[in-house]
Amino acid sequence: MLRWTITFIILAIIAGVLGFGGIAAGAAGIAKVLFFIFLILFVFSLITGRKKV
Template identity: 55%
Template sequence: MLHYAVVFLVIALIAAVFGFGGIAASAVGIAKILFVIFIVLAVASFLMGLLKK
């Protein structure tokens, strides 16, 4: 999931360089959402690993 967040961030940067503001804003929004989901799942996985021991 982190991979997809980075991909959308790169797409947003490329779109911003070429002047596509709407596409860049959408890609940044998607990247932010994916990054937050990744962080939540990573923390949940870490906590579950601690609880099982």
């Protein structure tokens, strides 16, 4: 999932440099959402992974 986030950030940067503002904003928004989902899943896996039975 982090790989998709990086892909959308790079797409947003390239689109912003080329002047495609709408596409850049959309890609940046998708990257932001994916990053927060990744962050939540990462924290969840840290919490559940430390639990020893």
